Each structure stands twice: as structure tokens, then as C-alpha cells.
Amino acid sequence: MRIDCKHVWEYISAYIDGEVDAALRAEIDRHLETCEVCSAILDSTRNVVVLVADHRVFELPVEFSTRLHARLERELA
């Protein structure tokens, strides 16, 4: 099976999560070895996943937890 760029894009997310089977992964890997565009798309997608997972991007409101547990304490009393 030979796969093209569009095929690779369809599986990028599953590829990053390790959810493609061994045969497809091997095909994608082979494609990535020679396709600079797909390789850069994979890198950028993976990097976006890393960046959005950083807790500095989404932080709880200041004192959120304090207020939550104070409310809970009133309920438990």
C-alpha cells in the first residue's frame, strides 16, 4: 500500500496518540522520510498538542480552590 499526503493528514492525530496499527505506522513513517511537508505538519501538530497541554495556558482563577472548598465546608457542616 502506498499512501499519499492527504491520507497521512487523516491519521496524524491517531499517529501522535499511537493508535494506528503497525502496518499503517510503517507506511506513514516511510512517507515522512521523504515528504518534508507532511513531516513539518506532523511536527507542528505535535507541538501544538504539547503547547496547549501546558498548565500556564489555562490556569484556574485566583483563589478558585479556596472558594470552592469554603462552599463545600459550609455544605459539610
Added chain:
Amino acid sequence: MGQALYIFLVASPGHPTDFPQVKTAPNPEHESECIRRILQGEKHLFHDLIRPCERSIYFLLFSLLHNEAEAEDAAQETVIKAYRNLHSFRGDSQFRTWVLSIARNEGLGRIRKGESRKEDSLDALTEDQGGDYTPAFLTSWREVPIESLERKELGEILREAIEGLPAIYRNVLLLRDIEEMDVKETAAALGITEGSVKVRLHRARAMLQRDLAPRLKGFAPKRARLFGWGA
């Protein structure tokens, strides 16, 4: 490189919030013991039980409601409801999954009551949207500009991009990539199939890549320009 950096970041201390910003994986054995003792009268243990879930609760509700104050109020309601209904938790899912389904119902209930939220209507939360997900083309992007997160501007770009996603994709991205829940738990919390989780996550990431990749190139470390960042 990305994986190693990621592990470092999730364990990175020093963020200005109430509790350490370390992602806390639920411990099912600890949970079930905790729940047993709470139901036998040690009510104060509910604080410990809910603490690892509170980030996920808040951000799921923020994703649904798009309003900090309302998300916080809904998060408090969710926690109170979880406590009052703890006796009905059967243990056939993770505690966090159960709490997040309460949060989801709380959020959807508030959306039903609100009339002004046209953007994130219930339809938008339940219907998959088709569309073209052609990625952004780059000549190269091999460096993660992670140190740039210290700059507020990058954080704002990321938040804006995520908040701009259609709700059904944003909710899945938030639970899978930000709160690190697995496919099964995400599906249970959102009341959708595991297949839908995978499809929506793929589309969410593709949309973010298309939106963010060209813009984030500007945050590359200067040395990386030698390798094509500036292209």
C-alpha cells in the same frame, strides 16, 4: 524531545494558583476507600476526593459556558451535587468521570436556561460539523517554543485559538489534551462514543494546527531561524 519536555512541564511547580499545578491522576483504590469512609461519616474526606477533579470540572464548564464567573458557580454546584449524591455512585466508572457527567449536565442545564448564547447552542454541542481540515503548510517546524509560554502573548494566542473552536471540538480537546483523560473516560464524561472522541479530537487538533502553526513560528527561538523557522 517533545515527550520529555512535556513530562517536565506537567510537573513544573510555582504557578500562582491555590494548589500546585501538577496534573493529578485519580487513584481508584484510594478513591473507593475514601468514598466508603465518607459515606460512613468522615465527611471532611470529600475535600481530598474532589481536589484532583476540580481543574477538569472548572475547565469543562468554562468550555461550555464561556464565562469565568458562571463556570465557577457551576463548578461549586457540581461539587455540592456530587457530595449529596455520592451514595448513588456505583463505582462502575472512575469517580472523575462521574463528577464530570454531573458537571456536563449542570453546564447544559444552564445553557438551556440562557437565551443569549447563540454561539454555543445545544445544537452546536451535539452535531458534528463537516468541513475541510487541510493543515497549514510549513517548510519546517521542529522546535517547540515552550520557553515563549513565559510571554503572556503566546498564552493569549493559544487560549484564543482554543476558545474559538466549535464547542464540540473544544470540549473533547480540553478533556483529552489539556486534562489528559483517556478516550473512554472522555466519551463517558461527554456522553458520546469513543469513535466521536477520536474524530473530534483529530478535527480540533487539525483546526488548531492550521490556525496556530503559522502564527507560532514568530515565537521560535532566534537560533532556530537557522533551520528554517523564518521561511
